[in-house]
Amino acid sequence: xxxxxxxxxxxxxxxxxxxxxxxxxxxxxxxxxxxxxxxxxxxxxxxxxxxxxxxxxxxxxxxxxxxxxxxxxxxxxxxxxxxxxxxxxxxxxxxxxxxxxxxxxxxxxxxxxxxxxxxxxxxxxxxxxxxxxxxxxxxxxxxxxxxxxxxxxxxxxxxxxxxxxxxxxxxxxxxxxxxxxxxxxxxxxxxxxxxxxxxxxxxxxxxxxxxxxxxxxxxxxxxxxxxxxxxxxxxxxxxxxxxxxxxxxxxxxxxxxxxxxxxxxxxxxxxxxxxxxxxxxxxxxxxxxxxxxxxxxxxxxxxxxxxxxxxxxxxxxxxxxxxxxxxxxxxxxxxxxxxxxxxxxxxxxxxxxxxxxxxxxxxxxxxxxxxxxxxxxxxxxxxxxxxxxxxxxxxxxxxxxxxxxxxxxxxxxxxxxxxxxxxxxxxxxxxxxxxxxxxxxxxxxxxxxxxxxxxxxxxxxxxxxxxxxxxxxxxxxxxxxxxxxxxxxxxxxxxxxxxxxxxxxxxxxxxxxxxxxxxxxxxxxxxxxxxxxxxxxxxxxxxxxxxxxxxxxxxxxxxxxxxxxxxxxxxxxxxxxxxxxxxxxxxxxxxxxxxxxxxxxxxxxxxxxxxxxxxxxxxxxxxxxxxxxxxxxxxxxxxxxxxxxxxxxxxxxx
Amino acid sequence: xxxxxxxxxxxxxxxxxxxxxxxxxxxxxxxxxxxxxxxxxxxxxxxxxxxxxxxxxxxxxxxxxxxxxxxxxxxxxxxxxxxxxxxxxxxxxxxxxxxxxxxxxxxxxxxxxxxxxxxxxxxxxxxxxxxxxxxxxxxxxxxxxxxxxxxxxxxxxxxxxx
Numbered sequence: 139x140x141x142x143x144x145x146x147x148x149x150x151x152x153x154x155x156x157x158x159x160x161x162x163x164x165x166x167x168x169x170x171x172x173x174x175x176x177x178x179x180x181x182x183x184x185x186x187x188x189x190x191x192x193x194x195x196x197x198x199x200x201x202x203x204x205x206x207x208x209x210x211x212x213x214x215x216x217x218x219x220x221x222x223x224x225x226x227x228x229x230x231x232x233x234x235x236x237x238x239x240x241x242x243x244x245x246x247x248x249x250x251x252x253x254x255x256x257x258x259x260x261x262x263x264x265x266x267x268x269x270x271x272x273x274x275x276x277x278x279x280x281x282x283x284x285x286x287x288x289x290x291x292x293x294x295x296x297x298x299x300x301x302x303x304x305x306x307x308x309x310x311x312x313x314x315x316x317x318x319x320x321x322x323x324x325x326x327x328x329x330x331x332x333x334x335x336x337x338x339x340x341x342x343x344x345x346x347x348x349x350x351x352x353x354x355x356x357x358x359x360x361x362x363x364x365x366x367x368x369x370x371x372x373x374x375x376x377x378x379x380x381x382x383x384x385x386x387x388x389x390x391x392x393x394x395x396x397x398x399x400x401x402x403x404x405x406x407x408x409x410x411x412x413x414x415x416x417x418x419x420x421x422x423x424x425x426x427x428x429x430x431x432x433x434x435x436x437x438x439x440x441x442x443x444x445x446x447x448x449x450x451x452x453x454x455x456x457x458x459x460x461x462x463x464x465x466x467x468x469x470x471x472x473x474x475x476x477x478x479x480x481x482x483x484x485x486x487x488x489x490x491x492x493x494x495x496x497x498x499x500x501x502x503x504x505x506x507x508x509x510x511x512x513x514x515x516x517x518x519x520x521x522x523x524x525x526x527x528x529x530x531x532x533x534x535x536x537x538x539x540x541x542x543x544x545x546x547x548x549x550x551x552x553x554x555x556x557x558x559x560x561x562x563x564x565x566x567x568x569x570x571x572x573x574x575x576x577x578x579x580x581x582x583x584x585x586x587x588x589x590x591x592x593x594x595x596x597x598x599x600x601x602x603x604x605x606x607x608x609x610x611x612x613x614x615x616x617x618x619x620x621x622x623x624x625x626x627x628x629x630x631x632x633x634x635x636x637x638x639x640x641x642x643x644x645x646x647x648x649x650x651x652x653x654x655x656x657x658x659x660x661x662x663x664x665x666x667x668x669x670x671x672x673x674x675x676x677x678x679x680x681x682x683x684x685x686x687x688x689x690x691x692x693x694x695x696x697x698x699x700x701x702x703x704x705x706x707x708x709x710x711x712x713x714x715x716x717x718x719x720x721x722x723x724x725x726x727x728x729x730x731x732x733x734x735x736x737x738x739x740x741x742x743x744x745x746x747x748x749x750x751x752x753x754x755x756x757x758x759x760x761x762x763x764x765x766x767x768x769x770x771x772x773x774x775x776x777x778x779x780x781x782x783x784x785x786x787x788x789x790x791x792x
Numbered sequence: 793x794x795x796x797x798x799x800x801x802x803x804x805x806x807x808x809x810x811x812x813x814x815x816x817x818x819x820x821x822x823x824x825x826x827x828x829x830x831x832x833x834x835x836x837x838x839x840x841x842x843x844x845x846x847x848x849x850x851x852x853x854x855x856x857x858x859x860x861x862x863x864x865x866x867x868x869x870x871x872x873x874x875x876x877x878x879x880x881x882x883x884x885x886x887x888x889x890x891x892x893x894x895x896x897x898x899x900x901x902x903x904x905x906x907x908x909x910x911x912x913x914x915x916x917x918x919x920x921x922x923x924x925x926x927x928x929x930x931x932x933x934x935x936x937x938x939x940x941x942x943x944x945x946x947x948x949x950x951x952x953x954x
Contacts (some may be wrong), residue, residue, distance in 0.1 A: 141889045143941065143950055144913045149887045150894055151914035154880055155823055157815055158836055160808040166840040 256547035258302030258351075259535040260311070266537070266545060267311055268552050268563070269300035274313045274323075277552075277563065279539055284563070293328050295319040302535065306353040314348045314361070331359075337376035338369070352396035352404060360404055362393030368406075379415075399439040407434035412447060428469030430460040436486040436536065438494075446494055448483030459483065461496050461514075477519035479510040485546055489538035492516070497536050497546050511544065511555055522555075681725045681740065683715035726750075806850060807843050814856040815839060820917070821860060821925055824910035826867040827878035827899075833870060838863030897947040905940030908933055913941075 141149075258269035266277040273288040273295065289295040295315045303313045311323040318338070321328045350362040358372040368379040395407045406413040410432050412423040425432045431449035438446045443466065450459040459481040460473035473481050478496060485497040494514040511522045534547030543556040554561035717728040725740040737750040818838065823831030838859040842849045849855045879895035891897075898906055907926065911917045912933070917925070919933045926933070945951070 143891075143944060143948070146887075146890045146894060147898075147909065147913040148916065150882050150890050151823075151910065153883050153887060153890075154828055155819065155832065155914075157819070158811065158839060160811040163811060163836070163839045164804065164807065164843050166836070166843075 256552050257534055258300065258304075258313075259537050259545055259547045259552060260303045260305045261537045261539045261545065262305035262311075263309060264540075266539065266552075267303040267305065267313075268547060269303050269313060271299050274300050274303060274311075279541075287323070287328060289315075294321050294330050301348060302351050304351050304353050304359075306357045306359075307355060308357045310353075310357065312351060312353065312359055314351060316347055318348060320348070320361070331371060332374075333376055334371070337378070338363075350393040350396040350406065352398050354398055354404065355400075355402050360396065362396060362406060394435055395437045397437045397439045397445070399445060400441065400443055405437045405439065405445055407437040407447060409433045412437065414445075423464070423469070428462070428471070430462045430471045430473065430481075431458065433459065435484050438486050438488045440488040440492050440494070441490065442492060444488075444492075446486055446488055448486030448496055450482040450484070461486065461494070461512075463494075472514070472519060477512070477521060479512045479519075479521035485534060485536035487536035487538045487544060489542055489544075490540060491542065493538070493542065495536060495538060495544045497544075513544075513557065522557075681718045681727070683718045683727055683729075803846050807846055810842075810850070810855065811839060814859075816915075817925075818856055818860055818863060820911060820915040822863050822867055824907045824915070825864070825903075826871065828880055829878070830867050830870045834863040834867035837866050891948050891950065893948055894944075897944050900947060901940050901943055902936075905936045905943065908936040909940040909944070912937055 256268050256270045256275075258267075260267045261279070264279055266279055268275045268277060270286075273286055273291075273293045275284055275286050277284045287293040293300075293313070296317055296319055299316050301314050301316045303311060305311050309325065312320070313323070313328075314320045319330075320334050321330055348361050348363055352360050354360060356372070358370060361369040361371075363369050370377045370379060393406050393408050397405045397407075399405065402417065404415045406415070410424070412429060412434055414421045414423075423429055429447065429449065431451060433451070434447050434449050436448035438448075440446060445464040447462045447464075449462065458473065460471055460476075460478055461483055463470045463472070472478055478498075480498040482498055483496045486495065487497075488494050493516075496512040496514075496519075498510045498512065512519045513522070514520075536544060536546045538544050539554075541556070543554050543561075545552055545554045547553075552563040554563075715727055715729045718725055727738045727740065729736040729738070739750055815835070819832065819835040822835045822838075825831065826834060841862050842855065842859045849858060852858050878899040881895060882890040882892065898909070901909065904926075908922060911922045911925065912919065919937075923933045
């Protein structure tokens with residue numbers, strides 16, 4: 139009997155997605171440990187009445203003083219709100235890429251800036267290798283110089299995002315991407331290993347992404363592919379090791395980390411359990427066997443053979459997390475009562491001298507967990523908080539270099555900590571540089587709304603296989619995917635009298651600092667009401683957008699500009715304007731609320747703006763996001779459109 | 793003599809009623825958008841969060857919409873943390889006639905195609921409901937659905953249903 143596809147789909151979801159029982163939700167072990175996901179929330183506490191009165195009086199004074207200062211001393215006015223199309227504009231200044239934001243600049247060491255996301259990290263031979271969104275970075279630890287191996291430019295990855303790196307004993311560097319690409323660096327260039335694609339595809343071994351990697355003492359490579367399979371490569375042949383679900387973890391947990399002990403034993407961590415393979419026999423360890431939790435984020439092997447795991451609390455009722463050490467016989471658990479900064483351990487590394495480091499990142503759960511480190515000297519744990527330096531570790535790798543400095547990766551770059559100082563590496567800014575790669579003449583004229591050749595053209599551009607969904611879209615949904623985590627935009631702003639830099643942190647604030655890092659401070663012009671969704675800068679102004687209102691800063695003051703009346707208030711989070719980019723002669727702003735999307739152009743001085751018409755273009759419900767300052771990606775269509783005064787559609791072939 | 797009996801509904805009763813009335817839509821939207829493992833975990837945590845803050849949540853105009861946003865943020869965080877199983881193998885004991893390759897085929901669809909296919913055929917939402925939920929036009933739903941089903945049929949090697 140064959141059953142039609144639609145019935146199969148319905149039956150499948152009936153099977154796999156049963157409803158939750160209210161009683162179980164009310165008695166859930168995670169109750170009280172879940173936040174609503176918003177960051178920087180204002181938490182009200184009960185204070186005495188006089189405290190409220192004092193706070194109110196102080197606020198009134200502050201507002202009055204601010205108003206006096208703004209109008210009396212500064213003599214500045216908020217830019218006028220213009221809701222009608224402006225007069226024609228004929229002079230255009232083009233702002234090119236921002237090279238400071240897309241190079242690894244040694245001068246930025248020590249300056250707290252944000253870079254693009256980094257994930258894996260490895261150290262060998264005086265070099266540190268880091269997986270980033272654009273590819274793999276080699277960082278020379280001695281002279282502090284860096285080199286990016288980008289996808290399509292030396293690194294044979296179909297997409298840039300590199301997932302992890304590992305260095306073999308013979309010096310070969312291995313890297314994989316989240317798109318199942320695999321390559322090795324032999325000291326001169328990157329190559330793809332023979333037979334990888336064929337072996338993967340023929341056995342359907344690569345049905346899932348690569349999630350962890352390790353190199354064994356004999357230089358052979360071991361890859362965790364999908365939830366229950368290892369691929370092993372000895373330089374000539376590929377072997378597939380299938381770990382059946384019944385033996386291991388029910389088939390639902392992916393490997394989170396791998397490590398190789400000095401005796402060659404392979405250790406594989408997941409969010410269910412820890413596995414070891416001595417070449418012949420698999421062994422498994424769970425919370426029942428003494429692990430601090432089954433939710434294992436990191437595993438590392440010490441030079442003396444001890445195996446360390448970093449775990450966190452599980453929402454499934456496991457113990458509360460912490461660090462575990464296995465001496466070959468039994469597990470020793472370390473938690474906050476042992477001196478750990480936090481039981482949430484997002485990464486763990488062991489140095490050449492056996493010193494263990496635990497990294498406590500933002501787990502995104504259970505309210506604020508301050509980022510920090512804990513160092514184990516063999517007897518006690520020494521916790522360290524690193525203060526407000528914009529780390530927001532997130533999730534990533536950790537490694538200790540030969541000098542004992544701990545290096546970690548996060549959403550915001552790589553960070554080194556030698557026990558006293560934090561060093562920050564920011565990496566090339568991912569998709570923001572994509573505009574550089576467009577073989578398209580930059581704008582030469584801007585036409586007013588509704589006038590001129592506002593047409594859509596479908597012109598072959600690249601032999602790329604990119605589609606709308608695969609383009610390096612830089613626009614971010616403030617309400618959804620990017621909420622409070624828009625870390626990767628970094629722009630250099632050079633005002634008439636003050637130079638400063640801007641960037642995101644894990645908080646929704648705009649970080650305003652001058653090049654020396656002393657800074658003007660951290661501000662969110664939207665206050666507690668909404669996040670800053672995006673910022674963009676020209677030579678004279680900064681534009682920040684978020685809650686239906688754009689705010690501009692001229693180096694001194696924030697000014698509010700109301701736009702898109704029909705989008706405002708459509709979202710209780712108020713996240714209506716989701717993207718701003720420095721475009722031709724000014725800015726382009728993308729607003730979204732429900733099914734409505736709008737594009738607007740602001741003049742460079744922010745004194746005028748108008749809505750960009752799109753009647754002849756793709757339906758706004760299909761807009762995917764902005765690609766660089768000028769491009770608009772269209773969902774599920776191999777097309778981007780470029781704004782150069784008119785909309786010009788460009789079809790990507792392939 | 794008439795007497796009036798006032799029955800005070802407890803928070804537990806209110807929350808139970810809320811969950812029974814709203815969890816399907818919340819869960820379906822998250823599973824369709826983020827996959828089975830992340831979506832269910834996010835939905836569960838959003839509902840648990842709703843119970844923990846029930847006094848505040850129940851006073852909202854649209855508590856289920858708020859909890860969806862809580863769940864969506866959580867799902868985004870989960871997606872960043874670890875790759876997850878998008879859809880599990882079909883439990884063969886229940887319906888052995890389900891194509892074993894269906895989960896992988898679903899996972900291979902574009903995000904919008906997958907979401908629409910799951911909502912319409914997995915959870916039996918109408919095109920209009922799906923369009924409203926995703927903030928797109930019914931025409932877009934139809935287009936995504938047709939493309940998604942065509943890709944599924946090609947991948948699975950099954951014939952048209954109609």
